[in-house]
Each structure stands twice: as structure tokens, then as C-alpha cells.
Amino acid sequence: MAHVDRQTWDVVVVGAGGAGLRAAIEAREAGMRTAVICKSLFGKAHTVMAEGGIAASMGNANEHDNWQVHFRDTMRGGKFLNHWRMAELHAREAPDRVWELETWGALFDRTPDGRISQRNFGGHEYPRLAHVGDRTGLELIRTLQQKIVSLQQEDERVSGSYEEGLKVFQECTVTRVLKADGKVCGVFCYDRESGRFFVLEAPAVVLATGGIGKSFKVTSNSWEYTGDGHALALLAGAPLINMEFVQFHPTGMVWPPSVKGILVTESVRGDGGVLRNTDGKRFMFDYIPDVFKEKYAQTEAEGDRWYEDPEHNRRPPELLPRDEVARAINAEVKAGRGSPHGGVFLDVSTRMPAEVIKRRLPSMHHQFKELADVDITAEPMEVGPTCHYVMGGVEVDPDTAAATGVPGLFAAGEVAGGMHGSNRLGGNSLSDLLVFGRRAGLYAAEYVSGLRARPAPEPREIDAAEAEALRPFSAEDGRGPAENPYTLHQELQQSMNDLVGIIRREGEMAEALDRLTKLRARARRAGVEGHRQYNPGWHLSLDLRNMLLVSECVARAALERTESRGGHTRDDHPQMDRHWRNVNLVCELADYRAEQGEADPVLGQIRLSRRETPPIRRDLLELFDKDELVKYLTDEELSR
Amino acid sequence: MSELQAEQRSGAYQAHFRVWRGDADGGALRDFEVEVHEGEVVLDIIHRLQATQAPDLAVRWNCKAGKCGSCSAEINGRPRLMCMTRMSVFGRAETITVTPMRTFPVLRDLVTDVSFNYTKAREVPAFMPPAELGPGEYRMKQEDVNRSQEFRKCIECFLCQNTCHVVRDHEENKGAFAGPRFLMRIAELDMHPLDAAPAGGVDRKRTAQDEHGLGYCNITKCCTEVCPENIKITDNALIPLKERAADRKYDPLVWLGNKIRRRTE
Numbered sequence: 001m002a003h004v005d006r007q008t009w010d011v012v013v014v015g016a017g018g019a020g021l022r023a024a025i026e027a028r029e030a031g032m033r034t035a036v037i038c039k040s041l042f043g044k045a046h047t048v049m050a051e052g053g054i055a056a057s058m059g060n061a062n063e064h065d066n067w068q069v070h071f072r073d074t075m076r077g078g079k080f081l082n083h084w085r086m087a088e089l090h091a092r093e094a095p096d097r098v099w100e101l102e103t104w105g106a107l108f109d110r111t112p113d114g115r116i117s118q119r120n121f122g123g124h125e126y127p128r129l130a131h132v133g134d135r136t137g138l139e140l141i142r143t144l145q146q147k148i149v150s151l152q153q154e155d156e157r158v159s160g161s162y163e164e165g166l167k168v169f170q171e172c173t174v175t176r177v178l179k180a181d182g183k184v185c186g187v188f189c190y191d192r193e194s195g196r197f198f199v200l201e202a203p204a205v206v207l208a209t210g211g212i213g214k215s216f217k218v219t220s221n222s223w224e225y226t227g228d229g230h231a232l233a234l235l236a237g238a239p240l241i242n243m244e245f246v247q248f249h250p251t252g253m254v255w256p257p258s259v260k261g262i263l264v265t266e267s268v269r270g271d272g273g274v275l276r277n278t279d280g281k282r283f284m285f286d287y288i289p290d291v292f293k294e295k296y297a298q299t300e301a302e303g304d305r306w307y308e309d310p311e312h313n314r315r316p317p318e319l320l321p322r323d324e325v326a327r328a329i330n331a332e333v334k335a336g337r338g339s340p341h342g343g344v345f346l347d348v349s350t351r352m353p354a355e356v357i358k359r360r361l362p363s364m365h366h367q368f369k370e371l372a373d374v375d376i377t378a379e380p381m382e383v384g385p386t387c388h389y390v391m392g393g394v395e396v397d398p399d400t401a402a403a404t405g406v407p408g409l410f411a412a413g414e415v416a417g418g419m420h421g422s423n424r425l426g427g428n429s430l431s432d433l434l435v436f437g438r439r440a441g442l443y444a445a446e447y448v449s450g451l452r453a454r455p456a457p458e459p460r461e462i463d464a465a466e467a468e469a470l471r472p473f474s475a476e477d478g479r480g481p482a483e484n485p486y487t488l489h490q491e492l493q494q495s496m497n498d499l500v501g502i503i504r505r506e507g508e509m510a511e512a513l514d515r516l517t518k519l520r521a522r523a524r525r526a527g528v529e530g531h532r533q534y535n536p537g538w539h540l541s542l543d544l545r546n547m548l549l550v551s552e553c554v555a556r557a558a559l560e561r562t563e564s565r566g567g568h569t570r571d572d573h574p575q576m577d578r579h580w581r582n583v584n585l586v587c588e589l590a591d592y593r594a595e596q597g598e599a600d601p602v603l604g605q606i607r608l609s610r611r612e613t614p615p616i617r618r619d620l621l622e623l624f625d626k627d628e629l630v631k632y633l634t635d636e637e638l639s640r
Numbered sequence: 641m642s643e644l645q646a647e648q649r650s651g652a653y654q655a656h657f658r659v660w661r662g663d664a665d666g667g668a669l670r671d672f673e674v675e676v677h678e679g680e681v682v683l684d685i686i687h688r689l690q691a692t693q694a695p696d697l698a699v700r701w702n703c704k705a706g707k708c709g710s711c712s713a714e715i716n717g718r719p720r721l722m723c724m725t726r727m728s729v730f731g732r733a734e735t736i737t738v739t740p741m742r743t744f745p746v747l748r749d750l751v752t753d754v755s756f757n758y759t760k761a762r763e764v765p766a767f768m769p770p771a772e773l774g775p776g777e778y779r780m781k782q783e784d785v786n787r788s789q790e791f792r793k794c795i796e797c798f799l800c801q802n803t804c805h806v807v808r809d810h811e812e813n814k815g816a817f818a819g820p821r822f823l824m825r826i827a828e829l830d831m832h833p834l835d836a837a838p839a840g841g842v843d844r845k846r847t848a849q850d851e852h853g854l855g856y857c858n859i860t861k862c863c864t865e866v867c868p869e870n871i872k873i874t875d876n877a878l879i880p881l882k883e884r885a886a887d888r889k890y891d892p893l894v895w896l897g898n899k900i901r902r903r904t905e
Contacts, residue, residue, distance in 0.1 A: 041700070042758065043796055044708045058776075099775035105767030105832070107785045107792055114779035132789065138707065139792060150766030162762055193747055222702045256679020262705045367706065370724055371681070486691035530696035533663065534748040537695035 004462055005198040009035040011444045012187055012202040014174050014229060017045035018137075018433030019413025019440070020208030021144035022097075026441025027206075028151055028166045032448060034441075035200055036148075037169040037189060039224050043145045046210050046222050047433065050137025051265035051363065053119055053129025054434070055427030056094035060111050061118040061127035062310070067091040068623050069125055074428060075624075076291075077123040077321045078391070078421020079566045080581055080632040081242070084616045085398035086419040090428070090435050097434035098130050104150075106143040108132055120270040123321040123425040126310075134265045134363045140430055169200075174228065175542060176465040177205055177236040177409065180455035184236070184408030188465035192539065195532020197466055203454045204444040207233060207394060207403075207411040208437060212246075212554070215547045216387035217490075217497035220252055220263040226543040227550035229415035233394045234549055234606075238403040240587040241417040241611070243392035243550070244557035245567040247424055248502045250325035252386025255341035259371045261386040264346065264364060266426040268381075269318045271360050272307055273348035275329070276380070277337035283344075284317035287328035291576075291631045292320060323423040323566050326385040330502055333384065343384035349377055385502050389424055391567055392553070393417035395586065401440035408447060412440035418584075422566025472541035475527025482527025485541040492519055492547060500555050505571045509559040513604070516555065520548050520605070552606045553587040560585055560608055578634045582613045615640065651678035653732050657685060660739040661697070663748045669737065670694075676727050682738065683711050683722035686750070698749035706868060709797030713750050714739045719799045719866045741802040742809075756814060757798050760822045763852070765844075767829055768836040784833040791828035791877055793869045794821060800863035800873060806856045817853035820863035820873050826852060827877035830884065849885040854878070 011027040013020045016038035027034040038045065057070040070091035075082055098116065102108070108130050109117040118127040132139040152162040159165070169189070176188040178199070186201040209229030213221025230240055251264040269275070277283045285303075288296050296317045297303035303316030318325065329344050339345055348357055354377035358365050361376070368374040368381060394411035395404045396418065403409040413433045420428060475482035499512035526541040563577035564570045590607040615637065621629065629638060655676045658669040672693060674685055683701055690697050701711040704723045711722040716730075716737050730736055744752035801819040802808070818826075829835050830844040837844050848854040859882075861874040871877075 040702055040708075041710065041754065044702050044710050046703070048708050048795070049703050049705065096775065099778075102778045103769045103773075103775050105769075105829075105835075107780075107789050107832070109789075110780055110782040110785060112782075114781055117782075132792070135707070135793065138795065142792065142794075146766060149762055152762060153766060156762075193751075222704065222708070224702065257677060258680040258684045259705075363707070370706065371726070372679070484691075484695070486695065490691075528695060534698040534751050535696045536690060536698060 004466065005196070007035075007198070007200055009033050009200055009202040010448050011035070011204045011206065011441070012037065012200050013206045013208055013441070014187065014232070015045070015208035015210060015413070015415075016040075016042055016168060016170070017047040017208060017210055017413065018140050018144065018430060019437035020045070020206070021141070021148060022434050022437030023206045023208055023410075023412055023441035023444070024166065025144065025147055025151065026438045027445045030442060030445035032445045033164075034166050035169060035202070036167070037172050037174055037187070037200065039173050039192070040171065042168045042170045043141060045141060046224055047137045047141045047430070049220070049222065049263065050140065050430055051134040051263065052121055052267045052270065053131030053136045053427050054094070054098055054140065054430040055121070055124060055128045055425065056098045056130055056431055057091065057126075057128060058095045058098065058116060058118065058130070060115040065126040065128060070094070070128065071620065072623050073124050074425060075421070077425035077428070078423050079576065080421065081565065081613075082421030083398055083418035083613065084620055086436070088620060089398060089439075090419060090432060093435045094431040097431065097438065101140070101143050104143050104147040106139055108139070119267060120315075120319065121426045122266055122269065122319045122325070124427065129270075129427040131267070133359075134267050134361050136430065140433075173539065173542070174232060175469050177232050178457040178461055178465070179236060179406070180458055182407065183455050184406060185455040185457050188462060188469075190469060190532075193534055195535065195538075197469065199457060199462060201457060203451055204408045204410065204448045206401075206440045206444050207409070207415050208413050208440070209415045211390045211414040212547070212550045213387045213390070215492060215496050215551045215554075216501070217493040218252065218261040218385075219387040220249055220261055221387065227546045228543070229411065230393060230553070231546035231549045233403055233406075233409065233411065233415075234587070234589050236406050236409060237589065238406045238409055239395050240392060240553055241395045241584045242422070242557075243390070243417075243553035243587050244561050244585060245391035245422045246387060246554060247322055247389040247391060247567045248326045248385040249388035250322055250329050250385055251346055251383040252388075253372065254339070254343035254382050254384040255372060262367070262371070263386065263388065264381060264383050265361070266322070268346060268348050268361060268364060271348070272351040273318070273346055274316070274351065275318050275325070276345045276347060277332045278339060278345075279337060283332050283337070284320065284325065284328055287324060287331070288317050288320065289324060291628075292324070296320065321423055321425060323569070326502060327569055329383070329385055339382040341382050343382040345380040346383045347380035349379055354378070387497075389429065390414060391417065391420045391422060391424055392557070399439070400443035401436050402443060402447070410440040410444050412436040422568060469542060472526055472528045472538055475525045480525055483522045483525045485526040485528065485537055485544060488519060488523055488526055488544055489540060489547070491515075492544070492551060495519070496551055496554070500551075500558055503569050503571050504558050506559065509555050512555045513552070513559070516548060516552050517604070523548055549605060552604065556604070556606050556608050557585040557587060578632060581632055581634070582615075582637065584611045584613055585609075586611050652676065655685065655727070655732065656735045657689070658735055658737040659686070659689065659697070659750070661694075661749050662746065664746055667746070667749075669739075680727045681723055682715055682725040682727065682736070685727065686722060686738065698747070698751045700751050707795060709795030709868070712741055712797045712799050712802065714741060719803050721797060721799070721868050724868055741798070743802040743807055744798075754798055757796070757801055757819070757821065760818045761825070763818065764822055764825050764829070765837065765842055765847070767832065768840050768842070770834050770836040770839070773834070778834060780833045787831045787876065788828045790871055791824050793871055794824065795869060796821065797868060799866045799868065803862045803866045805860065805862060806853075813853070813856060817856045820857070820878065823848060823852060823854055823857065823881060824871070824873050824877040827881045830881065845881060845885045848881050854881060854885060857882070
């Protein structure tokens with residue numbers, strides 16, 4: 001086999017979004033030589049698209065806020081399926097993670113007394129989101145990027161090299177996590193620009209690759225979201241949990257077709273925007289579920305008063321958690337009360353003066369004007385659900401972010417599972433990235449420091465990874481002609497959208513699994529033209545493996561869970577069932593020959609099992625009223 | 641209904657595209673006939689070419705929503721984001737020419753080597769936190785952060801860097817000149833209410849002039865014109881930075897600007 005470049009590092013971070021960069025900063029500050037590897041240019045990661053804000057109970061806008069209230073909101077949002085320890089750590093540490101950003105140069109919007117301003121968001125009891133207009137993700141990524149640069153400047157002053165202790169390998173893709181003696185020993189990568197392969201040897205690998213939205217047709221996610229980290233973990237032998245829970249953000253653009261799915265920030269509703277159907281009715285009042293009945297306004301008048309006087313009024317139901325709003329919009333459209341292009345109306349123009357809209361929602365104003373010829377200060381937007389986030393991911397230790405069963409493998413951010421339960425609250429993603437990104441970097445460094453010897457990658461494993469990556473260049477085998485990877489991708493997206501989308505049915509999911517089997521076989525023959533230098537067709541062919549693996553996880557787990565909860569809605573099992581609350585569905589690789597890329601594509605690649613989650617710690621349970629807990633926990637759990 | 645009628649009803653039509661294809665060793669414009677649908681942007685058409693006619697056509701993109709600044713190119717000679725350029729701004733019979741950014745070396749097709757920008761980013765000293773304030777103790781007025789916040793809207797599409805005539809056809813200036821994006825970064829830090837650079841002995845205005853080539857800028861505003869975020873790079877960042885740079889006498893434009901302003905005030 002051809003010579004493959006090898007380099008040695010202490011910690012390798014896969015992904016350069018919020019979680020990856022925060023992990024890298026922590027690992028480097030713990031003295032580790034740290035490599036970050038990312039598919040895009042440095043500073044372009046999907047985190048830039050986050051709009052609304054970072055949830056942290058700093059109490060700047062309402063002094064009653066604290067970590068316990070944030071914890072409570074997070075558990076409610078996730079319908080109590082969240083790993084309580086992750087939700088606790090997240091709520092406790094988020095304020096420190098936000099304040100720290102200021103010391104690195106972040107400039108958040110301010111309160112009149114000069115502190116960080118906080119805004120309302122769905123499911124959060126108090127105004128809690130630190131924000132910069134509606135471009136908070138950009139501020140986060142730029143701040144972390146600039147912090148990385150400042151650490152490189154420090155290194156340069158000492159060693160003469162910017163990249164001695166912390167290097168970003170941009171526009172590179174990892175196709176395999178390498179193991180030796182059952183432990184992580186590095187990653188196999190290709191450089192997108194040149195097409196060359198290389199190996200980064202390191203005893204600790206932090207997965208921070210984000211989500212899976214590109215398996216769905218209508219999505220707010222960028223091309224990078226092909227489930228790479230999810231698949232890398234599976235292939236390395238680590239289990240995924242909660243994969244049936246996929247968040248459909250209630251408000252994506254619906255028209256024109258080419259922008260369908262692009263996100264419309266929840267801040268529009270947080271700042272006063274309302275949802276109306278084609279009859280002009282604020283329909284959300286008809287969709288307040290029992291578990292939230294006491295917490296939301298029953299009349300428009302009360303909902304409107306809440307913006308000015310939250311102490312004495314309840315919040316409007318437009319600010320229910322995302323899963324509730326997405327289902328409601330879906331139901332209105334299905335009942336024939338939708339807007340001309342198959343969405344509903346989101347109106348901010350009759351709620352705020354044009355100047356305020358432009359100041360608070362500048363990128364929404366820009367986005368609609370440029371892409372849809374809609375002036376949101378004068379007319380309503382048309383919006384509908386869009387695949388936005390996967391709650392499921394790598395099963396991790398809540399404190400250390402270590403993946404289950406694979407020493408040296410860590411995961412943080414969207415690629416990790418458990419934190420958000422069945423549904424994530426808006427604003428809890430950016431805080432999740434920072435809290436668990438830092439923890440992953442910290443504990444990866446600790447793990448490496450504690451090692452006596454470092455395992456080295458086996459040449460055989462590197463050869464196998466190389467052969468797998470080169471397969472698309474010799475795709476025409478005896479079984480049929482080469483397949484166009486773009487066509488396969490479109491068929492996958494259509495199947496997942498139609499059959500495992502926002503509302504699910506048993507027969508359709510079985511059909512989806514059937515289609516996935518056929519696509520898997522065809523994907524083996526995905527072929528490309530041209531050479532390896534910056535060849536997007538080749539890149540997509542390799543990404544298809546990952547999308548097919550995670551799609552199978554989603555479909556299998558969704559078929560198994562016979563209830564509706566959060567980001568998993570079953571038409572044939574519409575109720576939430578308390579007996580499912582403490583059950584996690586665990587996805588593992590069924591056939592470990594897939595580790596070598598040799599499993600029979602006709603067979604399912606995922607084995608599903610059930611795992612009972614640990615009981616919620618008593619002092620955390622006591623933060624809730626008994627009346628509320630009976631809606632979620634079984635009598636047996638409550639009597640413990 | 642005939643196919644043609646169906647197309648007309650959906651607003652679809654055939655467009656003529658010329659796309660530069662090649663690599664560091666050279667290349668040429670290639671002609672394509674490609675279908676266009678209602679509401680599409682140039683990036684949609686490039687993606688359709690990939691999916692149907694040129695699977696290995698190299699293009700850099702990410703969010704397709706104008707937020708990441710990856711898909712910069714020159715469309716009919718004008719530097720733009722492909723994802724924010726609606727097809728409806730062109731006539732249906734018009735030939736649409738897409739070429740890579742000219743100021744940076746071509747890697748392949750529409751993808752250029754933008755490492756110049758990352759090199760320049762590293763040369764700007766980072767934000768310096770004030771020693772006396774801990775995390776959570778920062779207090780700043782909104783009106784005091786507005787100015788720097790405008791510059792932090794930058795999505796690093798590098799269109800301003802590509803357009804700036806100081807480096808566009810002047811490879812020889814690249815060493816000494818940071819470009820509008822990074823001069824604006826210096827202005828952003830200089831205007832940050834709590835940046836402790838002065839206490840740390842760093843005069844950002846001075847270094848902008850002495851080390852980052854601020855003097856090369858003769859405020860033609862090309863950068864401002866191409867900024868997809870509508871940041872007033874020249875008026876709000878570069879000119880104030882020039883004014884604040886200590887050695888005014890070395891910059892005749894500022895001297896002139898001051899004269900004119902004094903007269904009108």
C-alpha cells in the first residue's frame with residue numbers, strides 16, 4: 001500500500017464547531033499538543049448558523065433565575081428522558097462558560113446596567129439567552145476561533161511556531177477512528193484539497209462533529225451534517241442512544257423551494273412574533289398539552305400582557321417547546337388551514353415597530369428580503385417545520401464525556417446523546433457545546449496524562465481504511481453499474497423525510513428500513529469521475545456510508561418506541577407512556593465486519609437493545625411538584 | 641399539458657452558464673445549459689451542475705443561508721456570495737459567468753487557497769482582557785459596544801480582501817498589507833471598551849499603520865461595496881482608524897478629510 005503520512009499528537013479533536021474548539025482550548029491549556037480536524041474552513045462550522053442565543057441562568061434579566069430553574073426547564077423540555085446528571089452539569093456550569101467568553105473578547109448585547117442581556121425563548125421560564133442580535137452562533141464561533149489564534153500566538157512567542165501546540169487541519173475529513181488493543185490510537189483522514197491520506201496518531205480522540213440533518217430533505221443543516229461522528233463512534237464499537245429523537249424546528253422557510261428548510265430563529269417568537277393560520281387565528285392556543293396547561297396563557301390577552309408583566313401573567317403558547325409547536329403547525333397545514341406555500345404565518349410586523357424588528361432580528365430581515373422578497377417589517381413570513389437537530393448521539397459518561405466501551409474516545413455537543421432527552425430547548429445547544437466541549441477536552445487530557453504506553457495503529461488497519469476510501473474510484477464491480485452519489489443522496493433524503501419524519505407510522509418506518517437496505521447495496525457502487533483533488537462527488541460517496549448508518553439508527557429506534565415523546569411522534573401511538581420514560585434505545589453495530597467495511601449490505605447493520613436509565617437523584621426530583629412528576633414518572637418510580 | 645407548458649407554469653427555464661474549470665496549472669471557462677427553477681440562487685445552479693453534468697466540479701459552500709461566508713466567487717465579474725445571488729437578478733437570456741476569486745491562488749475550479757487570510761489573522765494581537773476584572777464582572781454600555789459589534793458581523797467571506805485593489809493585482813503588497821477584513825479587526829479591538837492593549841503597551845492604531853499596512857488603504861470603498869453583511873468597513877472602521885493613528889501628518893487623505901470637515905462644521 002502507498003505510503004501514508006503519519007503525525008503524532010496528544011489529543012485529536014474531530015470538528016471545529018463550538019464543542020470542538022472549546023475542547024481543543026481546554027486540552028491545549030492542560031498542556032496537550034492538540035490537533036483539530038475539520039471538513040470546512042476554520043470558522044465556518046455549523047455553529048455559525050445558531051441564531052437565538054446561549055441559555056445560561058445568569059439572572060441578568062430576571063433575578064429569580066438560577067441553575068435549578070434552568071435544570072427544571074431542560075428536563076421538562078426533554079420530557080424527563082434527559083440524563084439528569086448532564087442536565088444538572090449543564091445548568092450549573094453554563095453561566096461560567098458564557099462569562100469566560102467575554103474574557104476572550106465576545107461582545108454580547110447589553111442590559112441597561114451594562115451586563116449581558118438575556119432574551120426569552122421557548123420552554124425557558126425566564127429570559128435566559130445571552131445573545132448578539134440574531135447572530136449569536138457567529139459570535140460564539142468567532143470568539144473561540146480568536147481564542148485559538150491567541151493560544152497559537154502564545155506558542156509562537158515560545159517556540160517560534162504557531163502550530164507547535166495547537167493546529168487546525170482545515171478542509172480535512174476523518175473516515176475512521178483507529179484502535180489498537182481495544183483502545184483509540186488515532187484517526188485516518190484525507191485532505192480534501194489534495195486528496196492525500198494521512199494518519200494522526202493520538203491516544204485520545206474527541207468527536208465534536210455535530211448532527212445528521214443532511215439525511216433529511218428539508219433541513220436547516222449545512223452539508224457537513226452527515227452524521228460523521230455518530231458513524232465513526234459506531235464503527236469504533238461505541239453505542240449510540242436516543243437516535244429516534246430528531247428535532248424538527250417549527251419555523252423553517254417554506255418558499256421559494258430552493259430555500260425550503262432554512263431556519264427562522266425562535267427569537268422571532270421570543271420577541272413577540274405570533275403564529276396564525278390562513279383564517280388569521282392564533283392556533284397555538286388550541287395545542288397546549290396537558291403537561292403544560294398550568295404554565296401557558298389561555299387567552300391572547302394574557303399572552304400579550306406577559307411580555308410586559310411576566311410576574312402576573314403566563315407566557316403565550318407560541319413559546320411552547322419546539323416539538324409541540326412543530327406538531328401544531330403540521331396539524332394546521334394538514335387540516336387545510338395552511339398558508340399558500342404549505343406553511344403557516346409567522347407575523348412580527350403587526351407586533352413591533354419596523355425599527356425594532358431591524359435591530360433585534362437583522363439577519364431574519366435580511367434573509368427574507370434577499371431570498372424570498374418578503375419584508376418582515378410589513379408582512380408575515382411563511383414558515384413550516386424543518387429538520388434541525390438530533391437529540392440522539394454517542395452514549396457518554398456525563399461527567400467526563402467519555403464514550404461507552406472505547407477507551408480514549410470522547411464526544412461532546414450534538415454528536416453526544418443524553419443531555420437533551422427527547423427534545424432540546426432552544427438556546428441549550430450553544431451552552432451544551434461549551435459545557436461539555438470543555439469537559440471533553442479536560443478529561444481527554446487527563447486520560448492521556450494517565451497513560452503509561454501509547455498504542456500505535458496497525459498497518460493492516462490503515463490499509464483497510466485506505467482501501468475503503470478509494471472504493472468509489474473503482475465502483476463498477478460485477479454486481480452492477482456505478483451509482484451516482486448525488487442521486488443516492490437525494491433518494492435517501494426523500495425516504496427519511498417521507499417515512500421517518502415529523503409524524504411516524506409503523507408501516508412507513510418498516511418501508512424506510514427496506515429502502516435503506518436497497519440504498520446500502522447501491523451505495524457500495526457509488527462511483528466518481530475525475531481525480532482525488534477537491535472532488536465533491538468522491539466526498540459525498542464517502543459521506544453516504546455515515547448517513548446510511550445513522551438513518552438506520554433513527555428508523556430502527558423510531559420503529560421500536562411505541563409512544564410519542566418530544567422529537568418522536570407516532571401517529572399510531574399518540575400518547576406519552578410513563579413506562580417508556582426511563583428506557584433508552586441503544587444502537588450498536590450488528591456486524592463487526594462493518595468495522596472493516598466488509599459487512600453484507602443486505603443485512604441491517606444496527607442492533608438495537610433497551611437500557612434502563614439511572615433513577616433521578618432525589619434532591620433534583622425535589623425541585624418539582626409531585627403533581628407534575630406524576631405526569632412523567634411511574635407510580636413505582638415515585639414510591640422509591 | 642405538454643412538458644413545455646409544465647415548465648412555464650413552474651417558472652423553470654434553461655440558463656446558459658459559463659463556469660471556470662481548472663487548477664493551479666491553468667483552466668478555461670466551460671459552457672453549460674442548465675435548468676433553473678423559481679426562487680433559485682446561483683449556488684443552486686452550481687449544485688445542479690454537480691448532480692447532473694459535472695460531479696467533480698469543486699465548489700466551497702456550507703450553510704447556503706448567507707451566514708458562513710464560504711461560497712464567495714465572482715459572478716459576471718462581481719465578487720458575491722453564490723448563495724445570496726438570486727437568479728432573478730439576471731435576464732433569462734443572459735449568460736452567467738462564474739469564476740473563482742481572483743486575488744487568491746486557484747486550487748480547483750471555483751475553490752481558491754485563502755490561507756493568506758488566516759496568516760493575516762494570526763498577525764493581529766488578540767483581545768487583551770483587563771487584569772482587574774474577572775469573568776462575570778464585565779460591564780459595558782450597549783452604545784459603547786455597538787461599533788465593535790458592527791465589525792463582528794463579519795462572516796469572513798473574504799470578498800473585501802479579494803476586491804481590495806491594494807492586493808487584487810498586486811501580489812507584491814500581500815506581505816505588508818493585512819487587508820480590509822483584518823484592519824477592521826484591529827479597529828474592532830481598538831474600539832472594544834475593555835481591551836487592555838493600551839495598559840499592555842500595545843498601541844493598536846500605531847501597529848495598524850506600522851505593521852499592518854493601513855497606509856496602503858486610500859479609502860476607495862471597494863471593500864464596503866462588496867460586503868454581504870453591509871458593514872461600513874471604510875467609513876466606520878478604516879477611516880476612524882486612520883484618524884486615530886498617531887502620525888496623521890503621514891496620511892494626506894486624513895489631513896484633507898479633516899480640513900474639509902472643519903470647514904463644513
